[in-house]
Amino acid sequence: MNTASILPFIEPLKSASNLVIVTHKNPDGDAIGSSLGILLLLEKYGVKAHVVVEDELPYFLHFLPRSQDVIIYNSDPRRVQELISSASFIICTDFSQLNRCGKLEPFVRQSSAPRILFDHHPEPDLASFQAVYHDVTASSTSELIAIFASSFFTDVPITTDWATCIYTGMVTDTGCFRFSLRPQTFQIAANLLQSNIPVQQIITQIFDSYSFQRIQLTGFVLQNKLRYLPEYRTAYFSLSETEMMPFNPRRGDTEGLVNHTLSIEGVVLGVFFNQKPDDTIRISFRSKGAFACNDIASKFFNGGGHRNASGGQYAGTIEEAIEYFLKVLPQYKDQLISLSL
Numbered sequence: 001m002n003t004a005s006i007l008p009f010i011e012p013l014k015s016a017s018n019l020v021i022v023t024h025k026n027p028d029g030d031a032i033g034s035s036l037g038i039l040l041l042l043e044k045y046g047v048k049a050h051v052v053v054e055d056e057l058p059y060f061l062h063f064l065p066r067s068q069d070v071i072i073y074n075s076d077p078r079r080v081q082e083l084i085s086s087a088s089f090i091i092c093t094d095f096s097q098l099n100r101c102g103k104l105e106p107f108v109r110q111s112s113a114p115r116i117l118f119d120h121h122p123e124p125d126l127a128s129f130q131a132v133y134h135d136v137t138a139s140s141t142s143e144l145i146a147i148f149a150s151s152f153f154t155d156v157p158i159t160t161d162w163a164t165c166i167y168t169g170m171v172t173d174t175g176c177f178r179f180s181l182r183p184q185t186f187q188i189a190a191n192l193l194q195s196n197i198p199v200q201q202i203i204t205q206i207f208d209s210y211s212f213q214r215i216q217l218t219g220f221v222l223q224n225k226l227r228y229l230p231e232y233r234t235a236y237f238s239l240s241e242t243e244m245m246p247f248n249p250r251r252g253d254t255e256g257l258v259n260h261t262l263s264i265e266g267v268v269l270g271v272f273f274n275q276k277p278d279d280t281i282r283i284s285f286r287s288k289g290a291f292a293c294n295d296i297a298s299k300f301f302n303g304g305g306h307r308n309a310s311g312g313q314y315a316g317t318i319e320e321a322i323e324y325f326l327k328v329l330p331q332y333k334d335q336l337i338s339l340s341l
């Protein structure tokens with residue numbers, strides 16, 4: 001990892017005032033975990049900092065220490081706008097392109113404050129940031145924050161709250177230590193475990209706090225919506241607003257649903273087409289092994305992400321999105337069929 005660009009900012013960060021931490025819309029455990037991780041770190045130096053995000057946190061992240069202090073743009077747009085425009089530094093976490101912070105993007109761009117990126121997604125937009133702390137081999141942005149802290153903030157004692165945030169980010173992005181692993185991931189996790197974190201509570205909150213209706217929604221999807229294309233080693237499903245309504249979904253209730261596609265033996269690519277309240281179609285891609293689903297997301301669905309977990313969008317109906325996807329799929333047939341798992 002190249003740390004050169006961040007070095008001149010280390011000391012100024014420790015004495016900064018009015019610092020803002022921005023993460024991506026539709027935030028997940030890594031986005032919030034890494035953002036709160038930086039917040040807690042900088043507060044030890046007396047830095048006044050705020051975490052801001054476009055939309056509400058999913059219910060299963062409400063247990064995170066200080067999550068109630070995250071300021072939601074959709075609830076208080078003026079406050080977020082003011083915080084960003086008066087910020088002396090803007091720290092961006094867990095995204096590589098500024099458009100991922102949604103409605104906050106124009107305010108972040110207008111600000112003259114230096115922008116510092118902490119991220120692990122491929123191909124960061126280097127031109128949009130004054131400093132970049134980036135490593136695509138890190139399991140999560142939270143893992144990067146742990147490395148950052150142990151490199152430059154050694155005088156800050158590790159607290160249980162901080163370790164809880166970082167561990168939550170790592171658990172989220174690794175699917176409970178199943179993906180994106182490297183030896184360092186476990187070394188860092190082992191250190192965090194020494195800080196008395198509520199490991200069982202974290203796992204229960206993230207993976208075992210579904211509502212009864214969410215489980216029924218899963219049943220509905222698997223029984224009625226899942227399509228399997230063995231000739232492409234692909235499985236996909238869609239959900240419209242109307243289909244979801246009877247299950248009274250909460251924000252975050254479709255999180256992780258797409259992973260069921262990959263549980264089928266031999267399936268390499270899994271896709272979920274989800275109609276959002278604003279009628280846009282959000283698409284989640286997941287893949288196994290060397291198959292890069294982010295190639296499909298970025299080339300055809302105006303999105304991107306990691307090799308094995310990516311997303312995009314489509315302007316049109318769900319049926320059109322699926323039709324378009326099925327037209328694109330044959331281009332990937334050879335790759336999908338030849339992949340050894």
Ligand code: 5GP
Nearest residue numbers: 284285302303304305306309310311312313
């Ligand atoms: P999910 O399917 O969980 O919404 O997203 C999986 C991953 O894909 C995210 O962690 C993020 O890295 C990436 N991703 C999702 N949507 C987009 C998008 O619209 N643009 C880009 N660049 N990445 C996305």
Ligand code: MN
Nearest residue numbers: 030094141173
């Ligand atoms: Mn992440």
